[in-house]
Amino acid sequence: MKMSPTLASGTGQGERSLARWNGARGVAIAALAAALSACAPASGVLDRANELPFGHVDQPVAGATLPALSPVSGWALDDRDVREIRVYVDNHFINSGRPTQPRPDVSRAYPRYARPGHRYGWTLLLGFDAPGPHTVLVQAIDSSGAARDIGVLSVTSVDK
C-alpha cells in the first residue's frame, strides 16, 4: 500500500516523538532503578547463598573503663565483602567506617575468607555523652546489606 506524503510525514514525526518519549522514559526508568538499587539492597539481603559477616572487637574489652572519646577497633570478614562497620552506643548510632587496616593474622585464621591486601581491620572513634555505664554495639554490614552484631560490650565512661 502506498502512503500519502502527508501521512508518511506525519508518521515520521510521530516516530520521532515516540523515540524521544521512549528515550526520556528509558532515562527516567534507569534513574528510578538506580535510585532503588542504591537505597534498598533487599534482594541481596534475602539471598540465601549469602553468608552473614562475622568479626571481633579487639578494643575495648568488656568491663573496660574509658574516657569520653575512645577508639574501638577490631576486624570483620564476609564471604563477599564487608562494606561498613557501624558503632552504636546505648542503641543509638554513633559512627561508621570501612575496614582499611591490613590484618594478615585474620587471613591466616580464616583462609577461606582471605582476600588480597588482608584489609579486614578497622578503628573508629567512640563518644560518650555522659559518664557512667554504657553498652557499645558493633555491627558489620556486607556488600549485600546483610548485618551482624560482631560485638556487644558493657563499658564505663569516666569523664565527660
Added chain:
Amino acid sequence: MLRNTLFTVSLALVLAGCGAKGIDDPANELPFGNVDAPSPGAQVKAEAVIAGWAMDDRGVTRVRVYVDGHLSSAGVLNQARPDVSKAHPQYTRGTHTHGFALTAGFDAPGPHTIVVQAVDTDGATRDIAVIPVTAVEK
C-alpha cells in the same frame, strides 16, 4: 512538562522512602527483643519453630532467621503479645502485635547456630538472639 514533574516527584518519593538517612539517624534506636523458643542448647527437628518478640521506638518491619549464617526465613510481627506491651509500655506504639513465629530449616543433623534479627522502619538491624541448637533428625 507534566512528565518531567511526575518523574521528579516519583524520584523524590523513592529517595525519601528508601530511608538512607534514617539508618544513620542518631535519634533512632536499634530494635530489641527476645527469642522464647527454642532455648539455647535445645534439640530440634529438621524444621523448628522460632518464636519470640521484637520492639522498636519507630516500628519493626521485618524479622529474619538465619541458620549457620544463611537466611532461613523472614516474616513480620503478627502475634499478640500483651505481656510484652506491659513490660515495655513506652514501645507499644498502640498495638500488642509484637510477637513472631517463623521456621528454621536444618539441612543436616548436628550442631547449628540460629541468629534472629529484627529490622526497624529505618533499616536498622539488630541480632535479638544467637542460639546454639542441635538438629536431631533430617
